Amino acid sequence: MDMDAATTLDKHMHPRPLEIICYHAEQCAEKMLKGFLVENGILPPKTHDLPLLCDKCIEIEPRFSEISDICDFLTAFGVQPRYPDELTILDEDADKSLTSIQKVMSFFKSLSIEENEEA
DSSP states (O other): OHHHHHHHHHHHOSSOOHHHHHHHHHHHHHHHHHHHHHHTTOOOOSOOOHHHHHHHHHHHOGGGGGGHHHHHHHGGGTTGGGSGGGOOOOHHHHHHHHHHHHHHHHHHHHHHHHHHHHO
């Protein structure tokens, strides 16, 4: 739903709500990382720190290092947009957030396909 929200806001609202687009992109990645941890029997920490969550996923599956840079980029949008004086978000940030979350989704799909092939 966060991915759908981010893309819908991007396409249909003018001016684009950059902070909310970036926030939903971060939320999508966060929920996917936490879901992976839960799926592997680990209770995820209550945090919006995507690099920390990604590191926990890397402990289970080293290929998560492929998306660690994306997690570094997106993590700023989890909390800071709620405090407008602390973060300036540009059109380029929203564009990169949308591209980044598409890469994360593709990464998770590739993991899922490989798991199904091994089964």
